[in-house]
Amino acid sequence: MADAKNSTVNKAYISFVSEISPRTNERRSLFNAFAVGGFICVIGQFLRYILQFMFSLEGDELAGAVSMILIFLSAFLTGIGVYDRIGKYAGGGSIVPITGFANSVVAPAMEFKSEGFVYGLAAKMFIIAGPIIVFGVVSSVAVGLIYYIAGLF
Amino acid sequence: MGKHTIWFHSRPSIVSTYSVAGKKEGDGPIGSVFDRILSDDYFGEKTFEKAECKMLSTAIENVIKKSGYDKSDIDALISGDLLNQIVSASFAARDFNIPYIGIYNACSTVTEGLALGATIVDGGYMSDVVVATGSHFSTAERQYRYPLEFGSVRPPQSQWTVTGSGAAIISSRGDGPSITAATFGKVVDYGVSDANNMGAAMAPAAMDTLITHFTETGRTPDYYDLIVTGDLGALGSRILKHIISQNGYDISEKHVDCGEVIYNIDEEEYQGGSGAGCSTIVFCSYIYGKLKKRELNKVLFLATGALLSTVTTQQGETIPCISHAVAVEND
């Protein structure tokens, strides 16, 4: 059947399948993503004000502290089995915020705990989030080097 | 006799069946007919993998008990599941002192097992064999998709792996509906590569086996009271009915899909059940029950399987699929 993949019958089949397959409800999914994503950012903004006015943090410290609290909340919600429920409903709205990053670290850590603490929990913690760290480091070094070399002239 | 179809002249019978189902399956439209419904998907074990294995052991042990046979009467255990290296089946077999034949054809493992079992019994090599398969949503999810607590979106064309195990005893003696013929399927690949759209990937395999079966046996869809497909889901069933009608067969009046009847489906969310447990528990409870009560007399049961792995999906391969059919009839 190797050559069958390219035959016209199968092309017709694939296009028939994509025609008949259900699509994600456009408006509802966009609205949910917008509302939940926006809401998570509002919580972030709220934390910013609290930390700014009550603990007089500012700059990078403020941004770092806000991220840490959001990550804590997301890790907790993941632990008690709530974040995946939000994710089912919100889609991109709960994946893109920093809380989604935290969820992508905590979820596999919990899942693979049954394979041990070293090769399970700790090693597989990064099966989804690993690329973020890798690309984050590589791209930030690239940006740093470009700015460094540009600064030499 | 055709090339792919075997007739079983001694008519080996299915003397008893047993089904274990998860909670979600228990709440579904046919939840009341399962022999046992779990109150917790961990089934009292520490991991979901252990729970899957225990479901299989439970099904095997109880199907033997239910048949009135003794464990020592059973000549072989034919079993398989979805996990890598079919560990659940093999680990379950560890507890039984019975020769074990491990098989894998993804979700079509149950009809593969029934066909093999009937072949062995009909050939006179063994007189009583147990066929058992199962799957667990939470172990399959981790193996094929994402960790359970990861907030990913399930696309609407996807299916839900059934938590459940079923077992059946095929015997050369005793009463029960008999397996009269089996058609072994070929691997069919129409080029679907979306691992979330199993129904679309598997429908051509089901069609291929159905057409082979009809051609080689000379039967038509009208011969059967019911044509039961494994786990095409709502979308895959629609596709099957459409593409087989283009080949001159109308099965729409006779067709039922296990993946479609096991859950209350909201098609905006998912298309129904899948997994090695899906067709097994539907057949071992609902369909077998109807055959026993003679509400159904001639059933063609063909489970469908997608023979992919996460590696092949990541490497962008299309999904090869298979379907084996067994004809189960009352005398």
Add this chain to the structure above:
Amino acid sequence: MDTTTEIILMFVKAFIVGGIICSIAQLLINYTKITPGKILVYFLLAGVFLQAVGVYRYLVDFAGAGATVPISGFGYLLAKGAIEGAKKGLFGALTGGIVSAAAGITAAILFGYIFALIFKPKSKRN
């Protein structure tokens, strides 16, 4: 404009900008079947790039958490740190990004570890 109005306005801006960024991700999910892991990477890289060309900080000034909470804000932090580090020398250019993103990474690993010790995954019913 008094402080209260300013604060309320800031919440509105954070909501709208954050919402729009997430909606873009949802559009990608709906139309391209990109997996969540890749979405995170693309948005991170977009943040790095936009800050490298000096644009993202305007969005941060405008929308506050609406721009910093999405993962693109994490990319912004990385690029910002690298650029600042580059002013101090080659070593700073190499380490600046991770230094400024240290809080997020530490929190994710630490809390990830702790909560994974405490909790067990639960099966889903829908």
